[in-house]
Amino acid sequence: MELKSIKKIGVLTSGGDAPGMNAAIRAAVRAGFYYGLEMYGIYRGYEGMIQNDIKKLDSKNITHVLERGGTFLKSARSDEFRTKEGRKKAYDNLKSHGIDALVVIGGDGSLTGAHLFYQEYGIPAVGLPGTIDNDLSGTDSTIGFDTACNTAIEAIDKIRDTATSHDRLFFVEVMGRDAGFIAINAGIGSAAASILIPERKTPVETLVEKLKSRTKARKTSNIVIVAEGGKSGSAQEIADKVKKHLPYYDIKVTILGHLQRGGAPTSFDRLLASKLGVAAVEGLMQGKYDVMAGLINNKLVYTPIVKAVVGDKEVDEEDLRVANILST
Ligand code: ATP
Secondary structure (H helix, E strand, O other), X not given: OOOOOOOEEEEEEXXXXXXXXXXXXXXXXXXXXXXXXXXXXXXXXXXXXHOOOEEEOOHHHHOOOOOOOOOOOOOOOOOHHHOHHHHHHHHHHHHHHOOOEEEEEEOHHHHHHHHHHHHHHOOOEEEEEEOOOOOOOOOOOOEOHHHHHHHHHHHHHHHHHHHHHHOOEEEEEEOOOOOOHHHHHHHHHOOOOEEEOOOOOOOHHHHHHHXXXXXXXXXXXXXXXXXXXXXXXOHHHHHHHHHHHOOOOOEEEEEOHHHHOOOOOOHHHHHHHHHXXXXXXXXXXXXXXXXXXXXXXXXXXXXEHHHHOOOOOOOXXXXXXXXXXXXX
């Protein structure tokens, strides 16, 4: 492959925001300055690329952002970028600034956009896994996942105080859309009675039997973690079904929702984002295009974007086994 001389890199965040995105931007920009490159902020993701919301960054832009949640470049979803006309406008704007490579921080959709753009216009891109869902292959953990798990656990700890004080059964819905990673981590970390994930269907009868056996074992507070969008239904739907089997239970439902997205990134996410931000710029300089940078067993790995986004990341059977032993 022909190695392009890269002088100007555009950085953008796209899709749902995730804690650690700022740390990743800052690391990429700092690395770019270290190597004498010009760095550009593309605001509001692909939408800003189409609307030419692009500004040259200096070191002031990235001061005191490492520790902040969200993304100072802002994020957006752009339907126009899904069209050929939209991507043409985006390309013309990049060219007008002389930007010759991209660092795209986002989830599977954002990285798919970067891949398409590379195919159509040859703009080299390195993707960084920026999503709380942890649903990208090619990295053990995505940027933001650890923080989201910690936030969920902190919230569930508080809910447990009430569950214990009133002998209540709580159904707590956590984020994760089509992936149960947050549910499993938060569930094990908060001693959940049961964890319902999209990857597995749990019949309501199985859940009811488990809750009955816990009652026999005199476990008076019970927390069931439900990943949103799961095959078994929403937390409210499952709670309603369980209530029919266990009418004597005082059942409550809490949806953690967007509070899981924000907040200062954990040390783990800061470190991950910092390493991957540097890796993105170094990867581009070494001609690693159309790839996602990730850490597997703490080693830097570049995975073709098409492989990272296929959605085949499996939940860890060992985690499920441990969760089952600890909740019995
Ligand atoms: P999250 O995991 O938080 O949902 P995401 O990156 O998967 O993040 P999406 O909404 O799927 O979020 O994608 C973000 C943006 O990426 C879209 O609004 C769109 O602009 C672009 N994008 C996604 N898929 C494609 C595609 N197939 N072709 C072109 N652009 C795409």
